[in-house]
Amino acid sequence: MTSRVALGGAAVRTGANAKANAKARARPVRAAVSEPPAAPASEQVPAARGAARKKVVVLGSGWGAISFVKSLPASAPYDVVLVSPRNYFLYTPLLPGAATGAVEERSIVEPIRRPIAEKGWKYYEAACIDVDAGAKKITCRAADPECFDDKGRDCEWHTFDVDYDYLVTAVGAVPNTFGVPGVEENCMFFKEIVHASRFRREVNERFERATLPDVPESRMRELLTFVVIGAGPTGVELAAELYDMVYQDVAKMYPSRLIPFVSIKIIDLQEKILSAYDRRIAEYATDFFQRANIECLLNKQVGEVKPDAVVITDKITGEKSEVPFGLAVWCSGIRLNPLCEKIMDSLPEGTQENRRSLACDKNLRVNGSNGSIFAVGDCATIVRPRSMSKAMELYKSAAKCDDAGECEIDLDKDQIKAALNKGVEEFPHLEEVVNNIDDKFAVFAQANGRCTFDGFSKMLTEVDNGLRALPATAQVAKQEGEYLAAFFAQCDGDATKLMGDETKFEYNHKGSLAYIGKDAAVADIPGFTIVKGIAAGIIWKSFETISQVSVRNIFLVASDMIRTKLFGRDISRFID
The missing domain is CATH 3.50.50.60 (FAD/NAD(P)-binding domain)
Known part of the structure; x- marks a missing residue:
């Protein structure tokens, strides 16, 4: 920025x-x-x-x-x-x-x-x-x-x-760089319109350089290797759009000898891309990328970003390796x-x-x-103290604790997860707690691999302090803004009412969408079904068009999508 x-x-x-x-x-x-x-x-x-x-x-x-x-x-x-x-x-x-x-x-x-x-x-x-x-x-x-x-x-x-x-x-x-050395110096971020403009120029510049006479093959391979770090929705959609740009437009306008040197890679710590989505979506998207020759480097932790390579460590084997790149984009996480x-x-x-x-x-x-x-x-x-109280109750029930907190048994990690999962339907926030216990359990567990009630309470507090009650998505922010406006209007400027508790914000999840390339997408529509492939792509394009904040933007986006389909992308580069 x-x-x-x-x-x-x-x-x-x-x-x-x-x-x-x-x-x-x-x-x-x-x-x-x-x-x-x-x-x-x-x-x-x-x-x-x-x-x-x-x-x-x-x-x-x-x-x-x-x-x-x-x-x-x-x-x-x-x-x-x-x-x-x-x-x-x-x-x-x-x-x-x-x-x-x-x-x-x-x-x-x-x-x-x-x-x-x-x-x-x-x-x-x-x-x-x-x-x-x-x-x-x-x-x-x-x-x-x-x-x-x-x-x-x-x-x-x-x-x-x-x-x-x-x-x-x-x-x-x-x-959020998570303290990884070299990210700010050697990676692009991808959050603002200026980042999109720069990415467009940088990609085009690399193809133009690779087209020049007498460029060695090793240099062409280096220039045309694109690495996206982070396989959430933003990283996945960026890799997918880049794939479309290369094989639908660049391949038609640039010498065909360049295309074999193009490599698109995506790196993530999880075992599937789109890991926060439904398991079936994550598996489908991962398989789709692999069949499209987008290399998925999964279960890999980024330890350093050098000027020309990303240093990664395999989460399972601990083996370190380097991934060379011509352009690297950081799409992994946010911070306060x-x-x-x-x-x-x-x-x-x-x-x-x-x-x-x-x-x-x-x-x-x-x-x-x-x-x-x-x-x-x-x-x-949004702080949800009731969900934490429920977690305490679930532990006490599983460990057979009395009112004073004295328990017959201590629970291991799997037993704690099983106990908390019983409360997920009533308190969805507990699912995030379950998913983040692995990183903290060893700190609060005893030597025998079990956690006392006191240790569980401290672990629960630390895990919950590091979590969000709701995902950091546009959908959540939009609903919160609309709710807050309605709350202000309802209170009519009355300070007492603005301090009242008669209403509360309730998030209504309306589904998840992600574009994965070649006119295909994945969609998880609550209460309906999971849609994958070209049909989901049509849903994605329609939804992203009609969801614009003004009629002007609806027409502009619709005309852009039609123009791209009929005439291709404008891949010219403006030098500033």
Whole structure:
């Protein structure tokens, strides 16, 4: 991620000379911190009913933020200010398609000012760099590249404070390197539209280099080896779209001698790609990739990324090896946004123990904020204490414990998993706990390979603190944003109601989709069936088209897909 969209960074320069100050004052105010072009008519935004209008500040312009802004009625008694360094919403599920030219970049972005202007609210193109939860104030820095140079410009006006009554945090997460050396220096990340643009240029550049006269075969093989690290939906779809681009378009326009040197590899720690999906989907997708000559390096842990090779270790045998590459893309995991760490630090001690995401109650209120801060999307986790109580009960039942916690037997790892699985139907979160016990069990088990009730309690706490109650997906963020908007509208600006517990967020899983190449996809539709192959591909294309956030984008994506099918991808490279 570039410095323009970073949420932290160096302090703003304030010591420019008088001449620079005069120039800075003479400069017109930039659009980054401008108001909407025209104030809305009074009948469009009626006065608050009974009390003063509350000021709601929204941080971010992703799924959670756009869903909240679009769903909150303009008539609700709130003055909304959205703050984000990115002045557009990005439809992330089609990012792999944009990276290969299957859809155009402009087709999957929506100006964030459109829904803001429609409701007479405000938008500031800036990054929130600090939060004072006690004073209900945020500090922002305008997303202006002139602020980050060393030419003596006076950028003091670029930093400003915004007060709030309620803060909605929807800043998402950032890529997680898990401390693997060389990732940031030698890999591309794949999370923003700039990453898709760069990937498209880099792939095209490698084919152009390989086409030049007198390029040795060893160099061609190196240039045309593409490695994707992470076999979740993003990594799988990127590898699939790249495969389509190579064999449907590149093969027709470039010398045929290049194609035998093309190699697409995907690396993952799990034994199947799409391992978080239904087992049947994971097995089908893995077999599909292998038949398509996309090399699946599974059960492999990445230990280091060198400038020209990924160092991997086989999880079963412990054997180390190197995988050479011409281009490597890191699609493996997310971590807490640095801004959320600042929010945690501004809250009372002990209210935010899970450092992976902001702990929230069932109404998405951030614990310790006294109901003034809400969080949605990848930066939030709903704490579910009842599921932990259920886990304790299940252990006590299996180990025949009394009320004082004295047990007749201690349980081994398999017995603990079997006990917890009995509660998965009632508390789905326990399934994630079961899947993550392996890494922690040895720490809390006794020498005999069994875990006491006290050891189990400590292990359960540590495992749960490292987990999310809901998956970090666009589907979850969208539903949370819509729910929070409905909750705000229902409370009608009443502070007491906004602190109430009459309703709670309930996630409704609507299915999982993933594109796997050659017009095929996999789909898990709850209550219906699992669909695989070309039929699932049609479902995938239809769903991703109609799910755009505006009619404009629906038409753009539909026309892009038709254009790609009829005329192929535009694989030209613009040199910047």
